[in-house]
Amino acid sequence: MKERKPGHTYLKRLFLAFYIPFAVNIPLAAYGWYMGIWPDLKAAEALGQAARNLILVMVLVMTWAIWMVFQVMPKRKDTYASWRITIMEGGRSLCYAAIYGFFAQVPILLKLYPGFGKGLADKRILWASGIYSAVMLLLLLWNGILRIFLTSRRLRLRTRVIMVLAMWIPVVNLLVLLHAMRLVHEEYDFECYKQSVRNVRAESDMCRTRYPLLLVHGVGFRDLRYFNYWGRIPRELTRYGASVYYGNQEAFATVVYNAGDIRKKIEGIVEETGCGKVNIIAHSKGGLDSRYAISMLGAAPMVASLTTINTPHRGCRFVDYACRLPEGLYRFIAGCFDRGFGRFGDSHPDFYTATHQFSTDSSCRFNETVPDVPGVYYQSYTSLMKDCLSDPLLWLPYLLIRAVDGANDGLVTPESAMWGDFRGIVTNRKHRGISHGDMIDLKREDYRGFDVVEFYVKLVEELKNKGF
Numbered sequence: 001m002k003e004r005k006p007g008h009t010y011l012k013r014l015f016l017a018f019y020i021p022f023a024v025n026i027p028l029a030a031y032g033w034y035m036g037i038w039p040d041l042k043a044a045e046a047l048g049q050a051a052r053n054l055i056l057v058m059v060l061v062m063t064w065a066i067w068m069v070f071q072v073m074p075k076r077k078d079t080y081a082s083w084r085i086t087i088m089e090g091g092r093s094l095c096y097a098a099i100y101g102f103f104a105q106v107p108i109l110l111k112l113y114p115g116f117g118k119g120l121a122d123k124r125i126l127w128a129s130g131i132y133s134a135v136m137l138l139l140l141l142w143n144g145i146l147r148i149f150l151t152s153r154r155l156r157l158r159t160r161v162i163m164v165l166a167m168w169i170p171v172v173n174l175l176v177l178l179h180a181m182r183l184v185h186e187e188y189d190f191e192c193y194k195q196s197v198r199n200v201r202a203e204s205d206m207c208r209t210r211y212p213l214l215l216v217h218g219v220g221f222r223d224l225r226y227f228n229y230w231g232r233i234p235r236e237l238t239r240y241g242a243s244v245y246y247g248n249q250e251a252f253a254t255v256v257y258n259a260g261d262i263r264k265k266i267e268g269i270v271e272e273t274g275c276g277k278v279n280i281i282a283h284s285k286g287g288l289d290s291r292y293a294i295s296m297l298g299a300a301p302m303v304a305s306l307t308t309i310n311t312p313h314r315g316c317r318f319v320d321y322a323c324r325l326p327e328g329l330y331r332f333i334a335g336c337f338d339r340g341f342g343r344f345g346d347s348h349p350d351f352y353t354a355t356h357q358f359s360t361d362s363s364c365r366f367n368e369t370v371p372d373v374p375g376v377y378y379q380s381y382t383s384l385m386k387d388c389l390s391d392p393l394l395w396l397p398y399l400l401i402r403a404v405d406g407a408n409d410g411l412v413t414p415e416s417a418m419w420g421d422f423r424g425i426v427t428n429r430k431h432r433g434i435s436h437g438d439m440i441d442l443k444r445e446d447y448r449g450f451d452v453v454e455f456y457v458k459l460v461e462e463l464k465n466k467g468f
Contacts, residue, residue, distance in 0.1 A: 016100075020101045021101065021105070021108060022063070023066070023067050023136070024132070025129050025132075026129075027125060027128050028125060028126070028129035030060065071094070077089065078192045080192045080193075080196045081195075085151070085191045087147050088147060088148060088188060089185065090144075091144040091145070091148040091184070092144065092148060092181045092185055092188075093144070094143050095145060095177060096181070098144060099141070101140065105137075109130075145163075145177070148180060149163065152187060153445055153446060154445065154447075157392070158392065159183070162176055187446065190451075201239075206457070206460075206461045207240035207242035207457060207464065208243075208464065209463050209464045209468055210304070210467060211275050211276070211278050211279050211304045212242075212243040212269055212275055212278050212279070213243065213281060213460065214246070214247060214262075214265065214266065214279065214280045214281070215230055215234065215244060215245070215247065215281050216246075216262060216286035216289060217249070217283060217286050218282075218284025218310075218440075219284055219354065220251050222248075222250070222344065222345055229283075229440060230441060231440060231441025231442060231452075232441050232444060233441050233456045236453045236456070236457060237460055245265065245278070247265055247282075247289070248261065248265060249265075250341075250347065250348060250349065251341050251349070252338070252341045252346055253349060254353045254354050254357065255285070255288050255292050255357055255366075257350075258285075258289040259290070259292035259293035259296065260293070260297060262280075262290055263297045263299045266293070266299050266303065267299075270302050276302070277303060277304040279304050279305045279307070279463055279468050280305065281307045281456075281459070281460075282311065283309045284309070284310055284312070284412070284436065285311070285312070285354075285358075286308075287308030287313065287380075287419070288311060288313070288366065290306055290308075291306065291308075292370055295370045295372070296369075300373040303376050304376070304377065304468045305463060306377070306378050306379075306420075307380070307459065308380045308381075308420075309380075309439050310382050310411070310417055311380065311412070311419065312412045312416045313367065314364070314416040315358050315359050315364070316413070317401075317405040318397070318400050318401045320360055320361070321404060322355070323355075323356060331352060333351070334355075338351050363416075372420065378419060379422070380417055380418055380421070381422075381424065381425075381426055382412065382414050382418070382425055383425060383436070383438065384414065384426075384433055385398055385432075385434070386431055386433035387433070390433040391410055391437065393410075394436060395410075397411055401413065409435055409436040409439070410435045410437070411436045426450065426455065428447065428450045430449045432447055438450070438452060439452065440452075441453065
């Protein structure tokens with residue numbers, strides 16, 4: 001990042017410390033100058049009225065010009081800062097300036113105004129200046145808030161809702177705003193760091209594996225053209241030399257049916273590239289689909305490695321309880337899903353069977369009949385939510401699974417996700433934790449203590465170093 005000169009920074013802050021109170025009290029300052037109250041009355045009289053008027057106009061024009069530049073043109077602090085985060089960080093600076101301006105008004109009101117007012121024939125100028133300063137500072141504050149609100153990716157929906165609800169509550173609104181400002185500053189530093197890393201890796205082929213990557217999605221989603229299941233991950237992998245393909249299997253078909261689609265996809269990749277094999281990275285149910293394709297449909301000779309992410313290899317006890325619902329009710333729910341995903345693009349949706357395959361009994365039978373194939377490298381990862389507030393989309397299944405099965409990622413427990421060479425539980429030291437959806441960059445958000453895109457870069461780099 002661009003080196004900041006301490007002396008320059010201190011001078012800028014010192015300038016703003018005097019400039020902001022002056023700029024928002026222009027009516028008071030202009031009146032005082034025009035009337036010759038300040039500077040020294042004798043010196044002001046010696047200048048003459050015309051000279052005083054000219055100087056006043058020049059000061060006002062300069063003050064307004066600086067104010068407009070300060071409001072409109074955010075300064076790029078770091079070489080690696082994009083315009084988005086520059087505008088965002090500029091919003092944070094505007095908020096700090098506005099907060100400082102409001103606090104700076106206190107000594108002005110308590111000390112300057114009373115003493116100044118004794119010399120005024122018309123004290124209405126004090127009211128005019130007070131209203132003017134309040135309006136100017138509020139405009140400054142809302143300019144900053146809107147920049148933060150509209151450009152930040154780290155402010156989650158919950159934080160944005162709290163900001164809106166708390167805006168009319170004194171003190172609380174300030175605390176919420178300070179929290180948001182801290183988050184966007186962390187986002188700014190993170191984005192600058194990421195860009196600096198990209199620049200260093202510009203000519204890198206760290207993700208250029210021997211065999212292409214096949215990304216296999218989980219249940220309930222499709223590989224769509226305009227909404228990538230894997231978020232920002234594929235673009236970053238290709239940036240560093242990876243060759244990426246997608247499974248394109250159905251959202252709610254059975255394991256057996258989807259495994260057939262995956263085998264056909266593998267054959268197509270091998271034929272297209274002449275590479276001989278692929279590395280599969282599969283999320284959630286995609287791991288089961290891939291295992292079946294490898295072990296039961298003859299895809300093993302064309303697969304170098306299988307990495308499963310948050311895959312329920314041993315099922316979920318919560319599904320055991322769900323399967324106890326009245327048969328008629330369960331099939332009615334399944335029919336609704338099948339009709340919906342049929343319109344979504346599935347040609348063979350089977351919600352009833354696909355969900356029953358997540359039960360512990362079904363998973364046990366699956367593992368007995370679908371053994372790992374020697375010569376294929378199997379590894380697995382999983383993650384954990386800290387509590388039900390970690391991910392608003394998965395709070396209910398998290399609580400239900402927590403009650404019957406223990407800690408989980410919102411859908412899968414670590415014990416169920418362990419398969420082959422288990423590489424560990426992905427989490428962070430923050431309150432949020434990492435959910436089932438976070439592991440595929442579902443929300444395109446960056447979380448403190450976890451960089452999902454970098455996680456996959458390192459994962460693929462390790463596959464390359466292993467010779468895959």
